[in-house]
Amino acid sequence: MQREGLILAYSPLRGQEAAQIGSGIALDLARDFAFPTYRELGVAVAMGVDLVGYLASYLGIWHGGLYDPMASRFGSINAVVSGSVLHAVGWAKGAQLSGDGGVAVTYFGDGASSEGEVHEAMNLAGIDKLPVVFFCQNNGWAISLAAERQIAGGTVAGRAAAYGIEGVQIDGNDVIAVLHATRQALARARAGDGPTVIEAMTYRAGPHSTSDDPGRYRSLDDEQKWLSRDPIASFAERLRAEGIADEQFFLAASAEAARAADAVRAGLAALGDRPGEELFDFVFANPTATLQEQKHAWQESTHD
Amino acid sequence: MTESKSTVSGTPATHVRMQGALNLALKHALAEDDRTLVFGEDVAKLGGVFRVTDGLQETFGIDRVFDSQLAEASIIGMAVGLALHGYRPIPEIQFDGFAYPAMNQIVTQMARMNYRTRGAAPMPITLRLPSFGGIRAPEFHGESLESVLAHVPGLKVVSPSSPNEAYQLLRQSIADPDPVVFMEPKARYWNKAEFDPHVPVSDYLPIGRSRAVRSGKHVTLIAWGAMVAKCLRAAELAEEDGVEIEVLDLRWLKPIDVAGLEESVSRTKRAVVVHEAPFSGGLGGEVSSIITERCFDSLRAPVQRVAGYDVPYPSGALEDQYLPSVNRILRAVQRVLEYRRG
Ligand SMILES: Cc1ncc(C[n+]2csc(CCOP(=O)(O)OP(=O)(O)O)c2C)c(N)n1
Ligand SMILES: [Mg+2]
Numbered sequence: 001m002q003r004e005g006l007i008l009a010y011s012p013l014r015g016q017e018a019a020q021i022g023s024g025i026a027l028d029l030a031r032d033f034a035f036p037t038y039r040e041l042g043v044a045v046a047m048g049v050d051l052v053g054y055l056a057s058y059l060g061i062w063h064g065g066l067y068d069p070m071a072s073r074f075g076s077i078n079a080v081v082s083g084s085v086l087h088a089v090g091w092a093k094g095a096q097l098s099g100d101g102g103v104a105v106t107y108f109g110d111g112a113s114s115e116g117e118v119h120e121a122m123n124l125a126g127i128d129k130l131p132v133v134f135f136c137q138n139n140g141w142a143i144s145l146a147a148e149r150q151i152a153g154g155t156v157a158g159r160a161a162a163y164g165i166e167g168v169q170i171d172g173n174d175v176i177a178v179l180h181a182t183r184q185a186l187a188r189a190r191a192g193d194g195p196t197v198i199e200a201m202t203y204r205a206g207p208h209s210t211s212d213d214p215g216r217y218r219s220l221d222d223e224q225k226w227l228s229r230d231p232i233a234s235f236a237e238r239l240r241a242e243g244i245a246d247e248q249f250f251l252a253a254s255a256e257a258a259r260a261a262d263a264v265r266a267g268l269a270a271l272g273d274r275p276g277e278e279l280f281d282f283v284f285a286n287p288t289a290t291l292q293e294q295k296h297a298w299q300e301s302t303h304d
Numbered sequence: 305m306t307e308s309k310s311t312v313s314g315t316p317a318t319h320v321r322m323q324g325a326l327n328l329a330l331k332h333a334l335a336e337d338d339r340t341l342v343f344g345e346d347v348a349k350l351g352g353v354f355r356v357t358d359g360l361q362e363t364f365g366i367d368r369v370f371d372s373q374l375a376e377a378s379i380i381g382m383a384v385g386l387a388l389h390g391y392r393p394i395p396e397i398q399f400d401g402f403a404y405p406a407m408n409q410i411v412t413q414m415a416r417m418n419y420r421t422r423g424a425a426p427m428p429i430t431l432r433l434p435s436f437g438g439i440r441a442p443e444f445h446g447e448s449l450e451s452v453l454a455h456v457p458g459l460k461v462v463s464p465s466s467p468n469e470a471y472q473l474l475r476q477s478i479a480d481p482d483p484v485v486f487m488e489p490k491a492r493y494w495n496k497a498e499f500d501p502h503v504p505v506s507d508y509l510p511i512g513r514s515r516a517v518r519s520g521k522h523v524t525l526i527a528w529g530a531m532v533a534k535c536l537r538a539a540e541l542a543e544e545d546g547v548e549i550e551v552l553d554l555r556w557l558k559p560i561d562v563a564g565l566e567e568s569v570s571r572t573k574r575a576v577v578v579h580e581a582p583f584s585g586g587l588g589g590e591v592s593s594i595i596t597e598r599c600f601d602s603l604r605a606p607v608q609r610v611a612g613y614d615v616p617y618p619s620g621a622l623e624d625q626y627l628p629s630v631n632r633i634l635r636a637v638q639r640v641l642e643y644r645r646g
Binding site: 112116145301 | 345350351353371373376377378401402404405440444583584616618619621625631632635
């Protein structure tokens with residue numbers, strides 16, 4: 001869709017499907033809450049978020065998208081790397097105070113793990129044993145910087161020990177392993193045993209975003225190596241090998257996926273032009289007099 | 305760097321993009337002074353997301369041009385530490401909005417160190433900050449921080465509007481002993497214009513001076529960064545109606561060229577300030593105050609401000625509704641021309 005000019009700039013999740021779907025489906029939508037970055041389309045799919053509303057963000061319609069993050073239990077798209085990691089800790093504090101059994105799952109990358117806020121978050125969560133899961137997708141890259149140059153000590157999960165919390169490094173391309181690890185972390189948190197850092201080892205198979213040029217910093221060889229670990233292909237193989245699914249199943253699944261994608265495309269096209277007045281909406285719960293004057297001036301300026 | 309040679313009125317002229325001019329300024333600064341260092345997210349291998357630092361690591365090595373980890377407070381904190389060790393750091397923060405995570409280090413440390421140490425520890429840091437909007441980017445990639453930064457004592461703030469300005473202002477910022485925030489208008493990175501890197505330094509305008517990029521006698525338009533080009537466009541259109549607009553590229557947002565504003569507006573007697581940042585508390589208010597204080601007796605109309613609205617910088621689809629348009633600028637010009645004292 002981006003190539004058709006429909007989408008402005010998009011951060012593809014290709015390569016990270018297992019990490020996102022496997023973790024996203026583990027959440028209890030009645031109690032838990034996910035805090036995504038800008039690359040969590042897979043989590044959104046797994047959690048049943050309105051995808052037209054989600055992708056509206058990449059159409060340049062509204063930064064946070066048009067879906068309702070509170071009803072979806074899936075926070076708004078956040079362009080600030082590590083911006084919402086502390087929110088998960090605060091949300092988890094709320095869950096602990098209210099005793100509602102909810103767990104916060106915060107998504108962040110290998111790059112984000114360098115931000116001070118992530119360290120602060122793990123420390124606070126460790127002290128109060130808050131019900132939060134730090135889900136790090138280590139996809140090997142933060143735009144052009146390789147994870148080896150990002151993570152002193154080599155692992156994000158390894159840092160957990162210093163904060164007195166559980167830390168596990170898992171194969172992020174194995175959807176079953178991801179599902180198990182996430183369920184375990186959620187159960188621990190719910191039982192009052194505190195936070196877990198899950199470091200899902202995966203690979204950003206595509207460019208950082210549709211305006212990126214990975215050829216400048218990584219080799220085709222590097223990208224080719226990933227092919228043998230393609231999470232979708234390897235899971236399909238496993239389903240076949242174990243006789244869980246036959247060709248009929250895969251044909252039906254692809255047809256279903258194509259239908260769903262068509263519906264999203266149609267939904268996005270139907271959004272059409274948005275009213276320019278939206279520029280002035282939601283700045284405050286109730287607009288100030290100055291803002292109303294500015295809106296009025298804007299209306300006049302568009303009518304000549 | 306992309307260069308194209310052309311011949312204008314018999315003299316060879318080079319046309320480059322602002323991105324290329326900035327790249328050359330960094331190259332020259334790195335070549336001339338071993339104490340200069342370039343670092344920031346994705347600046348080395350990738351050459352920066354806007355390719356401003358392209359090729360610098362190949363030329364100057366991994367000790368002098370290096371990729372920072374993804375931590376903005378660390379980038380500025382490291383620059384301060386390096387400056388304390390005698391280096392002249394040229395850090396980059398990838399986008400305007402990601403200066404916010406570094407704000408503590410910028411405000412409480414980088415801007416204050418010289419003062420705190422009674423001049424013993426100057427901070428010759430040039431913080432390159434791709435700034436402003438106009439490129440249909442995600443949230444926090446279109447912010448205008450100039451009034452926030454210019455309000456911090458100890459920081460100098462500058463924004464170039466053309467390749468020549470970009471080259472000269474960056475060289476001056478790097479040579480300056482104080483911390484300078486260098487706001488690069490990303491909407492203008494790819495615009496080509498005539499370029500001459502050989503202008504002798506003695507011919508550069510001093511720090512803090514504005515430049516009249518078009519002269520006129522009826523009204524002065526004051527702008528910086530990407531808004532300068534918009535004001536020039538407005539001036540061209542107004543000329544067709546016989547209105548002669550002077551366009552003043554303010555360049556330095558701290559210190560502001562008080563004398564330059566006074567000189568221009570006392571001649572034209574009318575002024576309009578244009579900026580992308582939200583209206584309330586924007587630097588337009590400061591400029592307007594200076595003009596009112598200095599030119600009160602000659603002013604024929606209250607100074608007008610054309611600015612962004614008091615809303616967060618919007619998503620791509622609403623960007624054109626937010627940014628000052630040529631039409632809005634022309635209407636403000638009309639208002640000051642038609643103003644009659646009551
Ligand atoms: C605070 C902040 N700094 C810089 C950026 C620019 N930026 C966007 S994504 C990114 C890399 C993020 O890498 P990582 O955390 O590994 O996540 P990934 O993109 O690999 O999913 C950078 C530097 C940003 N959005 N926010
Ligand atoms: Mg990453």
